[in-house]
Amino acid sequence: MSNKPTWIWYPGDFEVWLGNRFNNRRTERGSMFPPFWKQDAHWPTVEFTTTAELADDEDISIAAEGDYNLAVDGKLQTDNRIPQGRHRLSIKVWNQASPPALFVSGRSIGTDDSWLTTYEDKIWIDENGVAHGAGIYVHAGSWNFDSPDTPPSQYRLLRRQLLPVGSEPIGPSDSHDGSDVEAATGMLYDFGREVFGYLILTRQEGTICVYYGESREEALDKAHCETLDILRPGHRQPQSKAFRFVYIETAPDGRYADVLMDFEYAPSTAAAPATAAAALSAVSPSDPPAASGSFRCSDPLLNRIWEVSAYTLDLTTREFFVDGIKRDRWTWSGDAIQSYLMNYYLRFDTPCVRRTIRQLRGKDPVTAHVNTIMDYTFYWFKSILDYYQYTGDTHFIGEMWPRMVTLMDYVLSRTNSEGMAEGRPDDWIFVDWTDFPMHKRGTLCFEQILFCKALETMDACQRLLNSRGDTAPSAPPHQNYATLAASLRRRIRSTFWSKEQQAYLHAVEDGLLLNTQVTKFPNMFAILYDLCDNEEERQQILHNVMLNPAVAPITTPYMRFYELETLARMGRHDVVLAEMRAYWGGMLGLGATTFWEKYVPSESGLQHLAMYGRPYGKSLCHAWGASPLYLLGRYFLGVSPTKPGYEEFEVRPQLGDLEWMEGDVPTPRGLIHLHIDRHQARLQAPAGHGILCLPDGQKIAIEAGKEAVIDYNGK
């Protein structure tokens, strides 16, 4: 029973439904472009139930999304009065269009996630006419829909109007449409930096063609820009798009007065500049939410990298964490796990993490890997372990456990005779977009290391739930995940580790280690995911692979995330800072207002915009470009939870070549604030047991709620 009732639904179903709306909004030059994988549906009929102990009769109000009934102690009611005493309330809601959802409020009765729910109550009647129920009940899902007037199906992000910061008439020679049509002229509008939302044309009439561009070149290339809107009389308004530039042409019958936009953003980010002037003057969020992370240091370039990273992550933090806002606009597990980690150092928007994890998993039966990509299935497991470490939220582990089990069952049903995860014809083995030849045939070492971490996640979560006596009621018989993980770990080492090359080699093909290519991928994960159990091997990997210029370089920010994390983990903060300035600084030097899907420093001009064989195929605002948020918070400010949910934590600052730095790291209990220069560290933490580990070897226990000021020898 709750004093604050809220809308409830079958857990995961809100995300399944919202995810379908979200993922189907992708367009390619005006055509809708749904995902390649199975999209699930919510349960159309759901029962919600609770037991109430009432001192007096109580009238309840019921709001439902869908048709509903009310039963008390199994008997259908014709009014909403619950008699005094102990009673079981059951409310069935049916809705095929959006998830059945329920909001009940009374003097003492109110819907919240203590209510139970099922999609099959499995009532049956025995030979004596007595009804039995064998339904599997789980805790209801809920969020913050706390008024009967805000049902979940009405969920929307926030919006704020923005004006362009400049406009420019375009003559025939400036726009390209690849045809010989008598050239029309139009107007180019510049919103100052990458934005996301709905273009608005006031007093719009007739036919108007709108071409969007993340770059000026893209907006002006009518034949190749990735997104466009042809607005015809009576046609719908522009749909949400990502752009900095908009090029508009009108047909003879077309006209409009002003151009502006509804900038759309997640409440946690509050990232929209309030005015067009603000959009020009600052790339940093104008009103960061109170509990957000921050970073400032003595190097203005790094500060700008952090700010543009924050804006990039804010733009890609939407109903879900999305990969890129222009083109894909789908949830991708490999991208999302990085967004989650960055988010733990920026907005700590854990509802969005949970939503994305639920959405990516979808529902049973499992018919393919997450996003059809084997690696992405393994990241999905690991992301739950990360979530638990940062939040300490065991409730969510319990919610996800049954779906973790069935997804792992799918993985285990497809292993080869060595117990390894080998790609089958319908599996996508992704790893990374590489600019060097790398086959993905056979059994890749990289995949096995991720698989091993996924098994270890299963083991950790199972032990956690067991220790709390909280094994999810619907969990099938468990595997011994610890044994499977230990066995796989041994096999990976014995199969792929080369003593000669002091590296993990690429792949087994046809039963033999035929592909002895050395790439950074398995080697860095061997360090990050704790496959290496001795320092000697780690050092060998560091020097023979990670710092070896003969090993092909990584060219996506995606895998640079792990590459730089590995270097930081190995204490090479100097290299990390140098790479950050060169790589992310390189994008800034090219005018980036958000960070990109891919960046190859050796390319030039329009090459920077092309990808997938399309001249503007590259996303210029891609979540995985924002990794400095994580790297600076986790390895320079040095803040990390050592027990789940920051019950215990460590602050191990590393200045590298910086003179000073300061920043905030959000935790479930509030912000940890650190300021450090070469002589003194000042640390304040709101709660938890913290240890400050200074570069000179000092370890100081932090008293919660009180600023610690520690002098140290910073050389």
Added chain:
Amino acid sequence: MSNKPTWIWYPGDFEVWLGNRFNNRRTERGSMFPPFWKQDAHWPTVEFTTTAELADDEDISIAAEGDYNLAVDGKLQTDNRIPQGRHRLSIKVWNQASPPALFVSGRSIGTDDSWLTTYEDKIWIDENGVAHGAGIYVHAGSWNFDSPDTPPSQYRLLRRQLLPVGSEPIGPSDSHDGSDVEAATGMLYDFGREVFGYLILTRQEGTICVYYGESREEALDKAHCETLDILRPGHRQPQSKAFRFVYIETAPDGRYADVLMDFEYAPSTAAAPATAAAALSAVSPSDPPAASGSFRCSDPLLNRIWEVSAYTLDLTTREFFVDGIKRDRWTWSGDAIQSYLMNYYLRFDTPCVRRTIRQLRGKDPVTAHVNTIMDYTFYWFKSILDYYQYTGDTHFIGEMWPRMVTLMDYVLSRTNSEGMAEGRPDDWIFVDWTDFPMHKRGTLCFEQILFCKALETMDACQRLLNSRGDTAPSAPPHQNYATLAASLRRRIRSTFWSKEQQAYLHAVEDGLLLNTQVTKFPNMFAILYDLCDNEEERQQILHNVMLNPAVAPITTPYMRFYELETLARMGRHDVVLAEMRAYWGGMLGLGATTFWEKYVPSESGLQHLAMYGRPYGKSLCHAWGASPLYLLGRYFLGVSPTKPGYEEFEVRPQLGDLEWMEGDVPTPRGLIHLHIDRHQARLQAPAGHGILCLPDGQKIAIEAGKEAVIDYNGK
């Protein structure tokens, strides 16, 4: 490619969606009453694809229920012109509210069930940037939605207006509401016989209370009638109900002018009397569709039994075959298999059979037995074998095969150490509603016989599909169903057959045959489902069980179906006719206008209306009450297919004590007509190889399309 395009969808999804609308319409005294079992949902995003070979460019029109796109050879299009040559068209449709459906028409291109469809195309991109697709495609579902203006989500049954045949003012003492409220008076309307549809009150104002009754007593018992509508100002109109009588009271503000109804019926039945006078004057269908079955004989009582049976089946033939139209209004597999068999002798409405089979099965994952009842799972399998035998439709077997496999996987995953299907705590073991004590604990012989037939069905369908090189593409690795069935058959005989009692005994409990009760249930199925392999055993069962008055009688028409079929199969047509006259004639004698869910001749008065502990709980129009349709067509007219789809058939008439009979039996190729008296048989069949087997032993091959007139010795 088709000259006649039609709406297509993912197979089964129309039925899943329609089934949810159908099953959730049940109400109990004004409250909605959804089923106890899992309700599934359609796939929200579906791809439809075909390959077109065009001599010229072709413009196509696309109508879709949902947002859609069009790709040609994998490339998204901005117009609907398909270039000449050979091209692959792919259209993705997205719709969460109703099944994504598509209607494409062009000069040569048109949607039909030759199109393929998938819910996951599983595209993935290899290291060279080349897209691969590994989606599992199946043939699209379709029916008769042959115009772009009749999309499947608009599907409705037919309606026709009817007037009541009588009305009667009711004084305070005539209506019972179980309270002391100052009595209101009202009007009772009689529609002459059981009807189904929407009550209409013209010039309706204010608050009006409508109480429905299958009997006069029920309509007048305001406190206990099973269905009612309280119509308040601004409130919705009455929903569809089953009734013969309607009792209406008005509140002080309430008034109305006339009472009539929209009778709702399936096109195949055309069962609505055109006028109220027709409703009074005839219980037989007024306009039977041309290809319907018929039966007339020298006994007027049997004719009336057949006619009331036909009307009962027509009323329960709706979007799906339903059990009873007043109360349950759900699809039930055990009820449906009987409706199918009756339907093969009345309307041959095979689309409704397919819809019901699909709807009952729903989607994966399987989490419970069909309707949660173990027996009902087994009947579901058997119904597919029956369907194939009567229709010869292998396409449907191919469609259902993947879902047959996964449902049987569920069954096999729950067998006990003996390989037998033993009830688990969440299984409903139904068998029948009995008036004598019968426990359903342990391993019931009855269930094993049904299980064995289900395995034999799997084997038969697998062999059929294999022989056609048509194993469904998504079928998981197959079990050896033949071996499983043969082994189970041996175990049933060795476990349950008692040589002493010359009967199959009831149940194994705790590993021992502790429950040695003899009931008709397993014994009659041992004959019907071919478990008995010798005539001696069959005769023992006939005499020691079926005709033994010491064995408890069956009191539902449900199991009387099989009981009388067994007697007919054993040549006891005399007993069958006597039972039919006594049992179904008994209901007619009590004023039945449709046949009931249950009838106990020894009961009297209001007892006939009560069931489930409720005074009007019994359904007075229940599909399983209509079995004379099947028994008379199959065992008296004696018509049955001996090869699937009546490619070969047998007509083996049995007059019993009748002087003459005549009738029609529908087949996929038209009506078989028979007239026979004690001296002569006249038979006409439109197609197929028929054999007429006369009581005197003559066997005559029938020439299709030509009436055969055969004299014989009828004693």
